[in-house]
Amino acid sequence: MCARSPNRVRASLTHVRPRPIKSEELADALAFAASKRVPAVVIGRGSNVLFADAGFDGVVIVNAIDTIERVFDRNRSGGEKSGDDDANESESESNESSLWKVGAGYAFNHLGAALSKEGWSGLEFAVGIPGTVGGAVFMNAGADGGDTATALVEVECVSPDGGRRRIATFDDDDGGGGGGGGGERAATASSGAFGYRTSPFQSRAHPGNPNRGREEDLDAEADAEEEEEEEEESELAGWIVASATFRLRRDPRANDRAKAFLRRRARAQPLSERSVGCVFRNPPITAVNPDGLSAGALIDRAGLKGTRCGGAVVSEAHANFLLYKEDADADVDADVDADARGGGSGGGGADEMEALIRKVKAAVLEKTGVALREEVWRVPRSFSSVSFPDDDGGGGASSSSSSAPPSPR
Numbered sequence: 001m002c003a004r005s006p007n008r009v010r011a012s013l014t015h016v017r018p019r020p021i022k023s024e025e026l027a028d029a030l031a032f033a034a035s036k037r038v039p040a041v042v043i044g045r046g047s048n049v050l051f052a053d054a055g056f057d058g059v060v061i062v063n064a065i066d067t068i069e070r071v072f073d074r075n076r077s078g079g080e081k082s083g084d085d086d087a088n089e090s091e092s093e094s095n096e097s098s099l100w101k102v103g104a105g106y107a108f109n110h111l112g113a114a115l116s117k118e119g120w121s122g123l124e125f126a127v128g129i130p131g132t133v134g135g136a137v138f139m140n141a142g143a144d145g146g147d148t149a150t151a152l153v154e155v156e157c158v159s160p161d162g163g164r165r166r167i168a169t170f171d172d173d174d175g176g177g178g179g180g181g182g183g184e185r186a187a188t189a190s191s192g193a194f195g196y197r198t199s200p201f202q203s204r205a206h207p208g209n210p211n212r213g214r215e216e217d218l219d220a221e222a223d224a225e226e227e228e229e230e231e232e233e234s235e236l237a238g239w240i241v242a243s244a245t246f247r248l249r250r251d252p253r254a255n256d257r258a259k260a261f262l263r264r265r266a267r268a269q270p271l272s273e274r275s276v277g278c279v280f281r282n283p284p285i286t287a288v289n290p291d292g293l294s295a296g297a298l299i300d301r302a303g304l305k306g307t308r309c310g311g312a313v314v315s316e317a318h319a320n321f322l323l324y325k326e327d328a329d330a331d332v333d334a335d336v337d338a339d340a341r342g343g344g345s346g347g348g349g350a351d352e353m354e355a356l357i358r359k360v361k362a363a364v365l366e367k368t369g370v371a372l373r374e375e376v377w378r379v380p381r382s383f384s385s386v387s388f389p390d391d392d393g394g395g396g397a398s399s400s401s402s403s404a405p406p407s408p409r
């Protein structure tokens, strides 16, 4: 688990933590959990999840598939052969592109750094994003105008019960992969689309989804977004990413861009502190947010920098970063009840973080009219609200139905 994750301690108290290094092992771990009717959750580095302070009654599968290979690109005329020879050929061709198939447990920031350094463009934005390739695909992680989906060509995935494999391919609208970012990117066979911090692998019904089953749909702005999301659940919802294939193109300036992104991040973000990065999604432009202010700017405008609930505190450096400081004085905020201070429920910091999230949302709504929505996912103590495949006599045929096993996310 990411050393800077706020509640890394409680997560380490779960009983079983398989670390699959091959997709077969990932499938086996999922199948084992399903056969025992035990909930399972797959994580990468835990850089965007909050585990409940009470722990998790199930299996935490830590994805450690960290393979990487350059693969032959069948779809490109004159496409490259596999192997290092290609790196020396066609250096000067501006439209040269290449595919990399990367295990879902591979460190996303290392991938971005290594490929940028070799002059491949498309994942420069990844250099400062902690976590794994699987987590980045699931979250459609992005920064500096780029996102994961833009360079993504194919995902090898495993069903939530480990019983089936699937290759999902993604439309290649721009013909080159990499670069721009931001646009909607659909999977073939209508299995869903990527969006801002959303992917077809996310299940709306999942108990850990920050924006499902929660009580805070507070205003008309939230309602409008809600309507947008009334589309059908993706066929890939709940499926686990085993590997991802990216198409990058040659660009000698890639490394300079990656370095500039890192410098900007180091200036703007509290990177040495424990956090899950940006907790809130940047809200859309609406009547109450006509300038499209970011979540951090709105939190700052509401005067919340430095606000704390126990050990959880709004960063002074970047207001969308909620930090966890173990040595913080838990008495500083009278709004935090005993549970939220961590004493009664395990003390991992999640309760305090949840209290601070609620407080920030309420204050921003009151002062700016904008209803913030979270980006960070939860792992609740139990997934009791999710039924197992054979609860309704089915065989787990569709990951998107409510009969899916407790989705390992």
Ligand SMILES: Cc1cc2nc3c(=O)[nH]c(=O)nc-3n(C[C@H](O)[C@H](O)[C@H](O)COP(=O)(O)OP(=O)(O)OC[C@H]3O[C@@H](n4cnc5c(N)ncnc54)[C@H](O)[C@@H]3O)c2cc1C
Pocket (backbone or CB within 6 Å): 002, 004, 041, 042, 043, 044, 045, 046, 047, 048, 049, 063, 104, 128, 129, 130, 131, 132, 133, 134, 135, 136, 137, 138, 139, 140, 141, 142, 143, 201, 208, 239, 240, 241, 242, 271, 275, 276, 277, 278, 377, 408, 409
């Ligand atoms: C300091 C800091 C800076 C950050 N900056 C950014 C940023 O600039 N941009 C950005 O987008 N994010 C950022 N993040 C958030 C986080 O790093 C990303 O969301 C990252 O992609 C999560 O990867 P992970 O492997 O740690 O996923 P985890 O946190 O382990 O998991 C996140 C979710 O993905 C699911 N998941 C993980 N692996 C898989 C898999 N193989 N298949 C299916 N589901 C899976 C989990 O179940 C969970 O629901 C930042 C976080 C920190 C701490």
